[in-house]
Amino acid sequence: MINRYRAGRLLCGSAIALAAVAFSTAGAAQDTSGEVEQNEQEEEAEGETETTEDGQEIGTVDIGESVRSVQTATATPVTVINREEILDRQANTVAELVDSVPSVSLVNGSTPVGSAISIRGFGFNPPFGTDNKVSIQIDGAVADAEEIYRLGNQIFTEPDLYRTVEVIRGTVGSFEYGSGIIGGVIRLETVDAFDLTGGEAGVALNQTLGYFTNGDGFQSSSTLAIAPTDRIELLGNFTWRQQENQTDGNGDEIGNGAFELPSFLLKAGVYLDPDREHYLRASYQQTTTADRDVPLDTFITTTDFFGNVDRDTLSQVAILRYNYNPIDNDAIDLLAQFSYTNQKIDQTFVPGSTNPPGFDQFVSGLGNADLQFEIYQGVLKNAAFFETGGIRHSLRTGFEFRSRVRADANSAPGGIDNRLAFFAIDEIALARGLTITPAIRYETQDVDARPSLDDGTNFSSGRDALMGGVSARYEFPMGLSFFASWAQSDNLPIIDDLENEVLREQIEVSETYEFGAAFNRVGLFADNDQIAIKVNYYNTEIDDLSSTFGVVGVRTEGFEGEASYATQGGFYIDFNLSIISGEETRSDGTVGDWRNLPQNTYQGAIGKRFGRVLDVRWETILTEDRVQDGEVDGEGFDIHTLRAIVSPEGGLFEGLTLRASVENIFDTFYQPARSLRPAPGRNFKFTVLKRF
Numbered sequence: 001m002i003n004r005y006r007a008g009r010l011l012c013g014s015a016i017a018l019a020a021v022a023f024s025t026a027g028a029a030q031d032t033s034g035e036v037e038q039n040e041q042e043e044e045a046e047g048e049t050e051t052t053e054d055g056q057e058i059g060t061v062d063i064g065e066s067v068r069s070v071q072t073a074t075a076t077p078v079t080v081i082n083r084e085e086i087l088d089r090q091a092n093t094v095a096e097l098v099d100s101v102p103s104v105s106l107v108n109g110s111t112p113v114g115s116a117i118s119i120r121g122f123g124f125n126p127p128f129g130t131d132n133k134v135s136i137q138i139d140g141a142v143a144d145a146e147e148i149y150r151l152g153n154q155i156f157t158e159p160d161l162y163r164t165v166e167v168i169r170g171t172v173g174s175f176e177y178g179s180g181i182i183g184g185v186i187r188l189e190t191v192d193a194f195d196l197t198g199g200e201a202g203v204a205l206n207q208t209l210g211y212f213t214n215g216d217g218f219q220s221s222s223t224l225a226i227a228p229t230d231r232i233e234l235l236g237n238f239t240w241r242q243q244e245n246q247t248d249g250n251g252d253e254i255g256n257g258a259f260e261l262p263s264f265l266l267k268a269g270v271y272l273d274p275d276r277e278h279y280l281r282a283s284y285q286q287t288t289t290a291d292r293d294v295p296l297d298t299f300i301t302t303t304d305f306f307g308n309v310d311r312d313t314l315s316q317v318a319i320l321r322y323n324y325n326p327i328d329n330d331a332i333d334l335l336a337q338f339s340y341t342n343q344k345i346d347q348t349f350v351p352g353s354t355n356p357p358g359f360d361q362f363v364s365g366l367g368n369a370d371l372q373f374e375i376y377q378g379v380l381k382n383a384a385f386f387e388t389g390g391i392r393h394s395l396r397t398g399f400e401f402r403s404r405v406r407a408d409a410n411s412a413p414g415g416i417d418n419r420l421a422f423f424a425i426d427e428i429a430l431a432r433g434l435t436i437t438p439a440i441r442y443e444t445q446d447v448d449a450r451p452s453l454d455d456g457t458n459f460s461s462g463r464d465a466l467m468g469g470v471s472a473r474y475e476f477p478m479g480l481s482f483f484a485s486w487a488q489s490d491n492l493p494i495i496d497d498l499e500n501e502v503l504r505e506q507i508e509v510s511e512t513y514e515f516g517a518a519f520n521r522v523g524l525f526a527d528n529d530q531i532a533i534k535v536n537y538y539n540t541e542i543d544d545l546s547s548t549f550g551v552v553g554v555r556t557e558g559f560e561g562e563a564s565y566a567t568q569g570g571f572y573i574d575f576n577l578s579i580i581s582g583e584e585t586r587s588d589g590t591v592g593d594w595r596n597l598p599q600n601t602y603q604g605a606i607g608k609r610f611g612r613v614l615d616v617r618w619e620t621i622l623t624e625d626r627v628q629d630g631e632v633d634g635e636g637f638d639i640h641t642l643r644a645i646v647s648p649e650g651g652l653f654e655g656l657t658l659r660a661s662v663e664n665i666f667d668t669f670y671q672p673a674r675s676l677r678p679a680p681g682r683n684f685k686f687t688v689l690k691r692f
Contacts, residue, residue, distance in 0.1 A: 063522055063528045063529075063530055063566075063568065064528060064529045064530045064565075064566030064567045064568050064569075064570075064571075064572065065530070065566050065572070065609075066530075066532075066564035066565065066566040066572040066573070066574050067085060067088075067564075067572065067574050067605060067607070067617070068080075068081065068082075068085060068564065068574055069082075069532070069564070070518075070520070070532035070533065070534050070562045070563065070564050071534065072479070072481065072518035072519065072520040072532050072533075072534050073520070074473070075172070075435075075437065075471040075472065075473040075483035075484070075485055075514075075516075076168060076172055076173035076471065076485075077102075077168070077169040077170055077172075077173070077514070077516075077534075077536055077538075077560060078166060078167065078168045078169070078173060079101045079102070079166070079167045079169075079562065080164060080165070080166050080167075081097060081098070081101075081164065081165040081166075081167075082163075082164055083162075083163045083164065083191070083195070086159060086160070086162060086163075086164075086165065087160075087208075087657075087659065087687075087689065088643065088645055088659060090210065090212075090659060090661055090685045090687055091159045092110055092111075092112075092159070092212075092217065092241065092243065093109060093110065093111065093112050093115065093159060094155050094157060094159050094162075094165070094186075094188070095109035095110075095115050095116075095117050095155070096109050096110065096159070097159050097165055098117065098165060098167055098186060100576070100603055100619075101167045101169075101576070102169070102560040102561065102562060102576045102577060102578045102601075102603075103119055103120045103169050103184075103558065103560055103578040103580070103598075104117065104118070104119050104167060104169075104578075105117075105118045105119075105598035105599070105601070105672065105673075105674070106118070106672065106675070107124050107299070107672075107674055107675050107676070108299060108675055108676060108677055110246065110257065110679070110680055111256075111257050111259060112156055112259055112261055112287075112289060113156065113259070113289065113291070113298050113311075113313060114256065114297075114298030114299045114300075116129055116130065117134060117136075117155070117186065118134070118183065118596065118598060118674075119134050119167070119169055119183035119184040120169060120170060120182075120183050120184065120538070120540070120556060120558065120580065121183070121556050121580060121582055121594060121596050121597050121598060122134060122182050122183030122596065123183045124596060124674065125147070125547055125548060125596070126299070126674075126676075127149060127297075127299075128147045128148060128149055129145060129146075129147065129148055129151060129299075130144070130145045130146070130147055131147070131547040131548065132144065132147065132180060132491065132494060132547065133180060133181065133182040133183045133491070133547070134181070134183040134184055134185070134186065135174070135177055135178045135181050135184075135185045135186070136155045136185075136186045136188070137177060137185065137186070137187050137188065138157065138188045138190070138285075138317050138341075139188070139189060139190055139283065139317075139319050139321075139339075140187075140319070140321075140335075140337055140339065140379065141317055141319050141337075141339030141340075141341055141375075141377060142178070142339075142341065142375050142377055142402065143155060143157075143315075143317060143341050143375075144375075145343075146343075146371075146373045146406065146412070147494065147496050147547075148345075148371060148411075148412055149366070149411040149412065151296075151297075151298055151345065151371070155186070156287055156289075156313060156315040156343065157188075157263065157285070157287050157315060157317075158221075158239045158241065158261065158263035158287055160208065160219075160221045160237075160239055161190050161191065161237060161239070161263065161265050161285060162188045162189060162190055162191065163189055163190065163191045163192070163195055164188075164189045165186065165187070165188050165189075166185075166186070166187040166188075166189075167184060167185070167186055167187075168184050168185040168186075168187070169183075169184040169560065170182070170183075170184055170487070170512055170514065170538055170540070171469065171487040171488075171489045171510065171512045171540075172439075172469050172471055172485040172486075172487040172512065172514065173185070174487075174489065175423050175425060175439040175440065175441040175467070175468060175469070175487075175489075176381075176396060176398065176423055176425060176439075176441075178421075179419075179421070179441060179443045179465065179467060179489055179490055179491065179492060180489055180490060180491025180492065180508060180510075181489060182489065182491075182510045182512070182540060182542065190265060190267065190283065190285065191223065191235065191237070191265075192233060192235065192267065192269070193225035193226065193227055193233035193234055193235035193267065193269070194225075194227060194233050194269075195225075196223065196225035196235075196691075197225055197227045197233070199230065200227065200230050201227045201228060201229050201230050202227055203224075203225065203226050203227070204224075204225040204691065204692065205222075205223070205224050205225075205691075205692040206221075206222070206223040206225075206689065206690070206691050206692075207220075207221070207222050207223075207689070207690050207692070208220070208221040208222075208687055208688065208689045208690075209687065209688050210685065210686060210687035210688070211685075211686050211687075212243070212683055212684070212685045212686075213682075213683060213684040213685075214246045214247060214680050214681060214682065214683035214684075215243040215244045215245060215246035215247075215257070215258070215680070215683075216243070216244045217241070217242065217243040217244075218240075218241070218242050218243075219239070219240070219241045219242075219687070220239065220240045221237065221238075221239040221240075222237065222238050222239075223235065223236070223237040224236050224237075231270060231271040231274075231276065232269070232270050232271075233267075233268070233269045233270075234267070234268050235265070235266070235267040235268075236264070236265070236266050236267075237263075237264060237265040238262075238263070238264045239261075239262070239263045239264070240260075240261070240262050240263075241259075241260075241261040241262075241263070242259065242260040242261065243257070243258060243259055244258045245257050245258050246680040246681075246683075247680070247681050248669055248678035248679065248680065248681050249664065249667050249668045249669030249670065249678070249679075249681040249682075250669045250678075250681070251681065252678075254301055254677055254678055254680065255295075255301035255302050255677075256294055256295050256298070256300065256301045256302070256677070257301070257677070258291075259289050259291070260289060260290065261287060261288075261289050262287070262288055263285070263286065263287040263288075264285065264286055265283065265284070265285040266283065266284050266285070267281065267282070267283040268281065268282050268283075269281035269282075275327055277324060277325055277326050277327060278322075278323070278324055279321075279322070279323040279324075279325075280321070280322050280323075281319075281320075281321045281322075281323075282318075282319065282320050282321075283317075283318070283319045283321075284316070284317070284318045284319075285316070285317050286314070286315065286316045286317075287314075287315045288312070288313065288314050288315070289312075289313050290311075290312050290313075291309075291310070291311045291312075291313075292310050293308050293309075293310065293350055293353070294308055294309065294310075294311060295307075295308055295309075296308065296309045296347075296349075296363070296366065296367050299676040299677070300676050300677070301676075301677045302355075303353060303354070303355045304354075304355055305354060305355065305356075305359055305363065306354070306363045306366065306367065307349060307350060307353035307354040307355070307359070307360070307363055307364075307367055308349075308350040308353035308367075309347045309348060309349055309350060309367045310347070310348045310350065311345060311346070311347050311348075312345070312346045313343070313344070313345050313346075314342070314343065314344040314345075315341075315342070315343050316340075316341065316342040316343075317339065317340070317341045317342075318339065318340045318341075319337060319338070319339045319340075320337065320338050320339075321335065321336070321337040322334075322335070322336045322337070323335050330384065330385040330386065331384040331385070331386050332382065332384065333382060333383040333384070334380075334381075334382045335379070335380070335381050335382070336379070336380050337377075337378070337379045337380075338376075338377070338378050338379075339375075339376075339377045339378075339379075340374070340375070340376055340377075341374070341375045341377075342372070342373070342374045342375075343371075343372070343373045344370075344371070344372045344373075345370065345371040345372070346370050347367060347368060347369055347370060347371075348367070348368060349363070349364045349366075349367030349368045350367070351364075365410045366410050366411055368410070369409040369410040369411065369412065370407070370409060371407065371409050371412055372406070372407040373404070373405075373406050373407075374404070374405045374406075375402065375403070375404050375405075376401075376402070376403040376405070377400070377401065377402045377403075378400070378401040378402075379398060379399070379400050379401075380398060380399050380400075381396060381397060381398025381399070381400075381423075382396070382397055382398065383395070383396045384396075384397075391428060391429065391430060392428070392429040393426055393427070393428055393429075394426070394427040395424070395425070395426045395427075396423075396424070396425045396426075397422075397423065397424045397425075398422070398423055398424075399420075399421070399422055400419075400420070400421045400422075400423070401418075401419070401420050401421075402418070402419045402420075402421070403416065403417070403418045403419075404416065404417040404418075404419075404495075406495055412496075413449050413495060413496060413498070413499065414449070414495075415447065415448050415449035415495040415498070416447070416448055416495075417445065417446075417447040417494065417495055418445070418446045418447070419443055419444065419445045419446075419492075420443070420444050421441060421442065421443040421444075422441070422442050423439070423440065423441040423442075424439070424440050425437065425438075425439040426438055426439075433474055433475045433476060433477075433481075434472075434473070434474045435472070435473045435474075436470065436471070436472045436473075437470065437471045437472075437473075438468070438469075438470045439468050439469050439470070439487075440466065440467070440468035441466075441467050441468060441489075442464070442465070442466050442467075443464065443465055443467075443490075443492065444462075444463075444464035445461070445462060445463050445464065445492045445493075446460075446461075446462045447460065447461050447462070447492075447493060447494075447495060447498065448460045448498075449495045449496075449498035449499065459498035459499060459504060460498070461493050461498060461504045461505065463492050463493060463505075463507060465490035465492060465507060467488055467489045467490050468487070468488065469485060469486050469487030469488060469489075469512075470485065470486055470487075471483060471484065471485035471486075471514075472484055472485070478521065479519055479520040479521045480517070480518075480519050481517065481518045481519070482516070482517045482518075483514075483515075483516055483517070483518070483536075484513075484514065484515045484516075485512075485513070485514045486511075486512070486513050486514075487511070487512045488509070488510065488511045488512075489509075489510050490507050490508065490509055490510075491507065491508035491509075491510070491546075491547075492507055493505070493506065493507070493546075497546055503546045506544050506546050507544065508542055508543070508544055508545055508546055508547070509542070509543045509544060510540060510541065510542045510543075511540070511541050512538060512539065512540040512541075513538065513539045514536050514537065514538045514539075515536065515537050516534065516535050516536025516537065517533075517534075517535060517536075518532075518533060518534040518535075519531070519532070519533045519534075520532045520533075526567060526568070527568060528567075528568040529565070529566065529567045529568060530564075530565070530566050531563075531564070531565045532562075532563065532564050532565075533561075533562070533563045534561070534562045534563075535559065535560065535561040535562075536559070536560050536561075537557070537558070537559050538556075538557065538558055538560070539555075539556075539557040540554075540555070540556045540557070541553070541554070541555045542554045542555075548584075548595070548596070550586050550587050550588075551584045551585070551586055551587070551595075552585055552586065552587050553584065553585035554582060554583070554584050554585070554594055555582060555583055555594075556580060556581070556582030556594060556597075557580070557581060557582070558578065558579055558580035558581065559577070559578070559579045559580075560576075560577070560578055560579075561575075561576060561577045562575070562576045563575045563576070570608050570609035570610060570611070571607075571608050571609075572605075572606070572607050572608075572609070572617075573604070573605070573606050573607075574604065574605040575602075575603070575604045575605075576602075576603050576604075577600075577601065577602045577603070578598070578600065578601045579600045580597060580598065580600065581593075581597070582594030582597050592629045593627070593628050593629050595628070596674065597626065597628075597673075598626070598672075598673060598674065599623040599624055599625070599626045599634055599636065599672065599673045600623065600624040601621065601622070601623045601624075602621075602622045602623075603619070603620070603621050603622070604619070604620050605617050605618065605619040605620075606618050607643075612647060612649070613646065613647055613648060613649060614644070614645070614646055614647075615643075615644070615645040616642075616643070616644050616645075617642075617643050618640065618641070618642055618643075619640070619641040619642075619643065620638060620639065620640050620641075621637075621638065621639045621640075622636070622637075622638045623636045623637055623638075623672070623673075624636045626673035633673065634671070634672070634673025634674070635670070635671075637668060637670035637672075638668070639663075639664050639668055639670065639679075640664070640665045640666060641661060641662065641663045641664070641665060642661060642662045642665055643659070643660070643661040644659070644660050644661070645657065645658070645659050646658040646659075646660075655690055655691035655692065656688070656689070656690050656691075657688075657689040657690075657691075658686075658687075658688055658689075659685075659686070659687045659688075659689070660684075660685065660686050660687075661684075661685045662682065662683070662684055662685075663680075663682070663683045663685065664679070664680065664681055664682050664683060665682060666682075667681045667682040668681075669681070
C-alpha cells in the first residue's frame with residue numbers, strides 16, 4: 001500500500017516543481033497576472049484571434065482544450081463542470097456528476113434515494129444520512145438534506161436539468177452560502193432558454209434518448225426554449241428516467257436500487273428595459289419517485305429488522321429572482337431572490353416484512369412516519385467593483401433570511417429553525433499580481449423543536465456566531481501563483497439536537513488552513529498547447545463535535561491536485577488526486593482514525609479530439625485500501641471507462657450528438673469504502689441528442 005504522506009508530498013512537490021521549471025524556461029510572453037478572470041482563460045482555451053501590429057485580424061488560432069478547466073485564477077479550491085461534461089458523463093444522479101472531483105466521494109451514488117455525497121470526509125453520517133457540513137444549492141436556493149434516521153439522500157433531482165455544477169471544497173469559499181460548511185458547497189445552475197437560442201429571439205428544441213444495459217435503464221429528456229424577443233425567454237423541460245436493480249461485477253443483483261424518476265423544470269425570464277439592466281425570472285422544478293415494498297433503510301440492499309415500506313418522495317424548488325445591473329455603474333450588481341424548497345416523504349409500513357419476522361410492533365411507527373422539510377429563503381446581495389487610493393476592490397455583500405420548517409414524525413422531531421445572516425467578501429488587488437480576500441459572516445438563530453417524545457414539551461435555543469477567513473494569492477508573470485488561506489466557521493445547533501441539554505447550547509467550531517500553488521500557460525511545450533496545474537494542502541480541526549455519536553473532535557489533513565494538458569491537435573490529459581488522513585477524539589478520551597474518511601483516490605483521463613466530429617477518451621479511477629485503526633476497511637480498486645462522443649455535421653446530421661460509453665469496462669467487483677452496497681458492474685450507455 002502506498003504511504004499516503006510520502007505520496008502526497010511527492011505528488012504535490014512534483015507538480016510545483018513542474019510549474020517552477022515551466023516558469024523558468026518558457027521565455028518572454030504575455031502577462032497572466034491574478035487580475036485575469038478564469039472565464040477569460042476558458043475563452044482563451046477555445047481559440048484566439050491573431051492580429052498584425054496595426055490591429056488587423058489575420059485568422060483564428062485554435063488552442064488546446066481539455067475536458068475540464070482547472071480553476072488556477074483563484075485561491076479557493078473549486079471545480080466547475082460545464083454543460084458538455086454533464087451530458088458526456090451520462091449520469092443517473094447528481095452524485096455521479098461530481099464523483100470525479102477531488103476529495104468528493106459517494107455512498108451508493110448510483111441511486112437517487114439512499115445515497116450521500118461526502119467532501120473531505122464530511123457530509124455523510126451513518127445512520128442519519130447527512131451531518132449538515134456539505135451545502136447543496138440549486139440556482140442559489142438551499143436544498144440541503146435533513147438528518148433522518150436510516151433515510152438519506154443528499155440531493156434528489158435530475159442531472160440533465162443543469163448547465164453547470166460547481167464544487168467548492170472546504171470552508172474558505174463558503175461564507176456567501178451558509179454557516180458550518182466544513183466539507184464544501186455544491187452549486188447547481190439550471191439551463192436557461194437563452195443558452196439554447198444563443199441569447200437571441202427564436203425557438204430551440206433539444207431531445208435526448210438514452211439506454212443503459214446494467215439495470216435496463218432508460219432516459220428521455222425534452223427541452224423546449226422559446227424567446228419571442230431578445231428580452232423574453234421561456235423554457236420547459238420534462239425528463240423521465242428509470243432503472244431496474246443493477247448487477248455488480250460478480251453478476252449478483254444489487255437490491256433496493258430500482259427507480260422511476262419523472263422530473264420537470266419551468267422557467268420564465270424577462271428583461272424589463274431595452275438596456276437589459278433589470279431582469280426578472282421565475283422557475284419551478286419538481287422530481288418524484290415511488291418505491292413499493294422496499295427496505296425502510298434506504299442505504300442497504302435487503303430487508304432487515306426495520307422491515308419494508310411503500311415510499312413516495314417529492315422534491316420541489318420554486319424561485320423568484322430579480323437582478324439590477326446598470327451599465328454605467330460598476331458599484332451596483334444587485335440580486336434579490338426568494339426561494340422555497342420542499343421535500344416530502346410519505347411512507348406506509350408493509351406488515352409482516354421485518355427480518356426476522358415478528359418485530360412489527362417495534363418498527364411500524366418508524367415505517368409509517370411521513371416526513372416533510374421546507375426551507376423558505378430570502379437573499380439580498382450586491383457585487384461592486386471600485387477603487388480606493390489605487391487599490392481595486394471586488395466586494396460582495398448580502399443579507400439572508402432562512403426558515404427551515406420540519407413536520408413532527410417518529411425519530412424526526414419537528415420544529416422551526418429561523419436564521420438571519422450578513423456576509424461580506426472583498427477581493428482586494430493590492431499590487432500587481434497580489435490579491436487578498438477577507439470574508440466575514442455573522443449569523444443569528446432562533447430554533448424551536450417539538451420533540452418526538454409525545455409529552456407536550458418544547459425546546460428552544462437562540463445562538464449567534466461571527467465567522468470568517470482570509471485568503472491571499474500572488475501570481476508571477478508567466479502564470480505561476482502561490483496561495484494560502486485560513487477560515488473558521490461555526491455550526492449552530494439543529495432541530496434534532498434540542499432534546500439534548502448539552503447539544504442545544506453547543507456550537508461546533510472548525511478551523512481550516514490551506515496552502516498551494518498553481519500554474520497556467522499557453523504555448524509551453526508546443527505552439528498553442530495549454531497546461532494548467534493546481535495543488536493544495538489543507539488542515540481542518542473541529543471542536544465540540546455534536547453530529548457524530550461518541551466523537552467530540554476531529555482533525556483531518558490532505559492533499560488535492562488537479563492538472564490538465566491539451567495540444568492544438570486535439571490530444572488532452574486530465575488528472576486529479578485526493579489524499580486524506582484524519583483522527584477523531586472520542587468522548588471517552590481515546591483517539592483513533594476518523595471513521596468517515598474516504599479512500600485516497602487518483603483519477604485520470606486521456607483522449608483525442610478529431611476536429612469537432614469525434615472525441616474519444618479513456619478514464620480511470622485508482623483508489624488505495626482504506627485502513628481504519630490498523631485494519632483494512634475498504635479494499636482499493638481500479639476502474640476504467642471508455643467514452644466516445646460523435647457530432648456529425650451537415651444536412652440531417654446537423655445538431656445531432658451521439659454518446660456511447662462502457663463504464664467499469666473490465667466488470668470489476670468493488671465496493672467503495674463506507675458504501676453499504678457493491679458498485680455496479682459493466683454498463684454500456686448510449687444516448688442520442690438532437691438539437692432542432
